[in-house]
Amino acid sequence: MENHFVTSKLIRDSLHEVENQLELSIRQAFESLQPKLRPPFSLEIPEPQEYLELNKAIVYGVLCEPNYSKTHIKHLHALVTDGYAFFTSLLIGIVVELHVKLVDSAKIQLIWVTKEMIDVSSVGIEDLLVSLLRRIGSGDYGDQNVWLCSELVSLFLEKWDCLLEDMPLMLTSALYSFLRLLADHYRVLGVAKLENVKRLEIKFCVKMFREQLHLSMKIGRDLILLLQDLSHVSEFREIWNDLVSNHCSDIYQLKTSSRYFLLRITPEMETQLRFLLGNVKLGSHKRHQMWFLKKFLLGPEKETLLIDIVRFVCCVIHPTNEIIRSEIMPRWAIIGWLLELCRQNHHIERSVKLALFYDWLFFDERFDNIMNVEPAALLMVWSIPQYPHITHSLLEFVLHLVETYDISSRDIIVRGLTSAFREIERKGVIRSLDIFLTNPALAADLKKKLANLLTCHQVKVPVNLHQFSVPSKQTFLSSEANLKECSTKIVDIPDQKLDNSVENPAKHQIPAAMEAQLSLCLRSRHSHLRRHTNRTLGTKTERNDTRVIASHASARTESSYPLSQVYKIIKSSTNRRFTTKQIRLDFASMASNPHRGGAGGSLYGGAAPYRSREGLSTRNAAGSEEIQLRIDPMHSDLDDEITGLHGQVRQLKNIAQEIGSEAKFQRDFLDELQMTLIRAQAGVKNNIRKLNMSIIRSGNNHIMHVVLFALLVFFILYMWSKMFKR
Amino acid sequence: MQLFLKDIVPAAQNNINTRFIILDKAKSPAANGKNCIALAADETAAVHIQLWGDECDAFEAGDIVKLTNGIFSYVRNSGLILRAGKRGKMEKMGEFTVAFVETPNISEIQWNPDPENPKRYIQSGVVSAYSRIFPPLP
Numbered sequence: 001m002e003n004h005f006v007t008s009k010l011i012r013d014s015l016h017e018v019e020n021q022l023e024l025s026i027r028q029a030f031e032s033l034q035p036k037l038r039p040p041f042s043l044e045i046p047e048p049q050e051y052l053e054l055n056k057a058i059v060y061g062v063l064c065e066p067n068y069s070k071t072h073i074k075h076l077h078a079l080v081t082d083g084y085a086f087f088t089s090l091l092i093g094i095v096v097e098l099h100v101k102l103v104d105s106a107k108i109q110l111i112w113v114t115k116e117m118i119d120v121s122s123v124g125i126e127d128l129l130v131s132l133l134r135r136i137g138s139g140d141y142g143d144q145n146v147w148l149c150s151e152l153v154s155l156f157l158e159k160w161d162c163l164l165e166d167m168p169l170m171l172t173s174a175l176y177s178f179l180r181l182l183a184d185h186y187r188v189l190g191v192a193k194l195e196n197v198k199r200l201e202i203k204f205c206v207k208m209f210r211e212q213l214h215l216s217m218k219i220g221r222d223l224i225l226l227l228q229d230l231s232h233v234s235e236f237r238e239i240w241n242d243l244v245s246n247h248c249s250d251i252y253q254l255k256t257s258s259r260y261f262l263l264r265i266t267p268e269m270e271t272q273l274r275f276l277l278g279n280v281k282l283g284s285h286k287r288h289q290m291w292f293l294k295k296f297l298l299g300p301e302k303e304t305l306l307i308d309i310v311r312f313v314c315c316v317i318h319p320t321n322e323i324i325r326s327e328i329m330p331r332w333a334i335i336g337w338l339l340e341l342c343r344q345n346h347h348i349e350r351s352v353k354l355a356l357f358y359d360w361l362f363f364d365e366r367f368d369n370i371m372n373v374e375p376a377a378l379l380m381v382w383s384i385p386q387y388p389h390i391t392h393s394l395l396e397f398v399l400h401l402v403e404t405y406d407i408s409s410r411d412i413i414v415r416g417l418t419s420a421f422r423e424i425e426r427k428g429v430i431r432s433l434d435i436f437l438t439n440p441a442l443a444a445d446l447k448k449k450l451a452n453l454l455t456c457h458q459v460k461v462p463v464n465l466h467q468f469s470v471p472s473k474q475t476f477l478s479s480e481a482n483l484k485e486c487s488t489k490i491v492d493i494p495d496q497k498l499d500n501s502v503e504n505p506a507k508h509q510i511p512a513a514m515e516a517q518l519s520l521c522l523r524s525r526h527s528h529l530r531r532h533t534n535r536t537l538g539t540k541t542e543r544n545d546t547r548v549i550a551s552h553a554s555a556r557t558e559s560s561y562p563l564s565q566v567y568k569i570i571k572s573s574t575n576r577r578f579t580t581k582q583i584r585l586d587f588a589s590m591a592s593n594p595h596r597g598g599a600g601g602s603l604y605g606g607a608a609p610y611r612s613r614e615g616l617s618t619r620n621a622a623g624s625e626e627i628q629l630r631i632d633p634m635h636s637d638l639d640d641e642i643t644g645l646h647g648q649v650r651q652l653k654n655i656a657q658e659i660g661s662e663a664k665f666q667r668d669f670l671d672e673l674q675m676t677l678i679r680a681q682a683g684v685k686n687n688i689r690k691l692n693m694s695i696i697r698s699g700n701n702h703i704m705h706v707v708l709f710a711l712l713v714f715f716i717l718y719m720w721s722k723m724f725k726r
Numbered sequence: 727m728q729l730f731l732k733d734i735v736p737a738a739q740n741n742i743n744t745r746f747i748i749l750d751k752a753k754s755p756a757a758n759g760k761n762c763i764a765l766a767a768d769e770t771a772a773v774h775i776q777l778w779g780d781e782c783d784a785f786e787a788g789d790i791v792k793l794t795n796g797i798f799s800y801v802r803n804s805g806l807i808l809r810a811g812k813r814g815k816m817e818k819m820g821e822f823t824v825a826f827v828e829t830p831n832i833s834e835i836q837w838n839p840d841p842e843n844p845k846r847y848i849q850s851g852v853v854s855a856y857s858r859i860f861p862p863l864p
Binding site: 018 | 749750781785788792816817818819821822823825
């Protein structure tokens with residue numbers, strides 16, 4: 001009996017290998033707890049340590065004893081108190097560390113127990129499914145791998161409803177995996193055993209697009225990259241056309257999350273790539289590179305893996321600044337090497353280059369990470385001295401994409417590409433784009449093309465201030481149109497009416513351009529106000545003019561914009577080149593206007609309690625959700641008001657912090673309560689079970705008593721009736 | 727105690743515990759057909775190792791190997807080599823993830839007895855910076 005357990009039933013042993021600690025620990029747990037793993041199970045609640053050991057033993061039992069797996073799972077269901085979290089984490093460990101060595105029967109059991117864990121929606125099931133998906137090898141058409149692939153598609157189809165309800169994004173991840181695999185499966189021809197898998201994969205993917213399009217689109221822009229390789233497959237033609245014509249621009253905007261790129265990279269490959277790019281020095285990298293090649297990339301079918309690796313390196317591995325500054329192998333060097341590897345196959349080479357530049361095409365500096373485009377930029381730059389042909393071919397490729405890749409989205413692509421080029425220069429990835437534009441090693445027509453691209457789509461630069469001192473009609477029109485969107489909430493009073501109602505003593509002194517600008521800005525919202533005022537004042541700020549503007553502004557502000565804002569902005573714009581007094585004078589002159597405040601003034605918005613002083617009162621701005629302040633000029637001292645407000649804001653901040661800590665405390669308390677409840681529940685469950693058992697056990701005696709008693713009663717009745725008859 | 731390769735000194739004792747990554751393996755086993763020579767290294771140094779019997783096939787370039795109770799000594803025809811010997815053992819413990827150096831190579835160092843303590847050996851000169859059997863990749 002002892003000998004029976006010396007070798008593992010879980011993995012194929014190899015002689016010269018250190019024992020795997022995970023395998024050892026679950027095997028030992030199984031050996032020591034084996035008597036407890038058969039019914040009748042102990043009814044005691046196990047100690048925490050014993051609970052963990054039982055979990056380990058059950059994992060080993062489920063995987064190694066297919067005949068008893070149902071018993072083991074029932075045992076687990078009765079035992080579990082942590083939402084299957086530990087059990088699932090053991091399964092994940094097995095998939096990540098041991099899957100390659102697992103014996104066949106254990107692989108079958110692993111899929112079975114995964115389905116069980118989906119049914120109970122165990123804690124960590126997503127990670128288990130992801131790690132299983134990552135186990136499907138690319139370009140591997142051995143029986144084992146094809147079997148795993150078809151088992152997993154079937155699993156996702158079988159558990160569709162459950163997954164959709166509990167973890168919809170898991171379906172999205174599966175879609176990414178199977179679309180990518182399907183493309184590979186269509187590339188190899190004449191492998192009969194793939195037909196069934198292909199059919200299942202198509203069924204799953206089409207179901208996703210038909211029933212859960214919004215989930216499918218969550219993949220982001222790489223969805224298009226995946227689908228274009230399948231657009232020739234009849235089942236996908238309609239889906240492809242629909243996506244391209246209706247949703248393309250939305251999808252292009254959405255950067256694909258890095259977790260999708262991990263799906264097609266096995267854990268071993270990830271470890272080695274991360275090591276290569278985090279620990280190996282450039283110059284002594286050749287042996288590592290060779291080993292990587294030998295392990296993962298040999299064989300004609302493995303070439304498509306290069307696409308996944310390039311996407312992974314660009315979008316997932318983002319080295320720290322220390323690593324970038326050190327002698328560690330940079331990402332561009334790896335990518336240059338990968339590109340060399342696929343030079344023989346033009347189709348793959350094109351796909352790999354597209355994978356490298358894909359984020360360039362839709363680059364938006366607000367959302368996209370510069371690190372995703374950095375490798376291609378540096379590869380082009382560093383290749384110039386020794387391998388100008390690489391730089392040339394890459395630049396040619398990316399400029400060619402503008403003309404050929406999705407013509408209907410050409411505008412988006414031109415914009416993306418231009419901002420990618422500008423961003424790598426701005427962020428200092430490369431010192432200057434001149435390295436391409438004026439380099440003698442590059443062909444003249446290429447340089448011209450690049451220059452054209454960079455000039456034809458100028459990034460909007462801040463408007464030249466001098467434009468506004470001599471404004472043309474066009475600039476006004478454009479800015480007016482610009483503002484229209486933002487000014488809808490502000491009550492718009494025709495200029496003429498304003499001019500009539502408010503006497504404006506200084507109007508004639510304001511240059512027409514300034515006035516027009518001012519009237520524009522007064523009708524716009526805050527941000528625009530600031531900008532426009534800056535522009536207006538920036539041209540030439542003289543004391544008098546400013547003063548005049550202030551009064552002019554205040555005149556127009558009555559029903560459109562709070563004076564304090566105008567005042568503040570003018571003040572900051574002019575760098576205090578005039579005294580506050582001068583402006584206040586003009587404000588004061590406006591104060592006599594009788595219709596300020598009115599009925600609205602007493603409402604104070606919601607901010608009344610936070611008023612700092614008498615001089616400030618809130619008013620509800622017409623249609624605006626912001627709290628706006630207006631000045632009571634008789635008591636006002638703006639600077640004091642502002643410092644007062646700062647104080648209030650600080651107090652509010654303190655209150656917010658207090659609320660935050662209170663909320664945290666309550667959350668902790670709730671968590672604790674929940675734990676206690678779970679424990680109590682488990683206790684009650686076990687007690688009831690015990691009670692039931694004891695009832696059954698002692699039940700025999702009761703029945704005896706009842707039967708005896710009944711006999712006795714019957715006998716007495718009989719005797720009594722006999723006597724009575726007599 | 728786990729030693730770095732640079733700290734290993736030739737001695738007639740089976741007491742070296744270390745780990746290294748195999749960089750290269752001689753294609754054909756040596757004349758007697760029972761063992762072969764390989765180049766191994768860690769972060770500090772490189773060394774020649776001798777694989778015995780089925781170890782020759784069990785280990786590949788790129789494997790990380792744990793050596794327990796090994797011995798570093800002169801072997802006729804092979805020079806200074808590190809091996810498991812009869813009492814020690816080599817086990818694979820991983821792959822790939824060692825950043826190694828190929829120089830110095832402690833098998834390519836001249837070792838002489840220490841004049842103060844004749845039982846110990848000390849380095850007296852470098853024969854070759856890199857392995858002469860397995861030259862570094864171009």
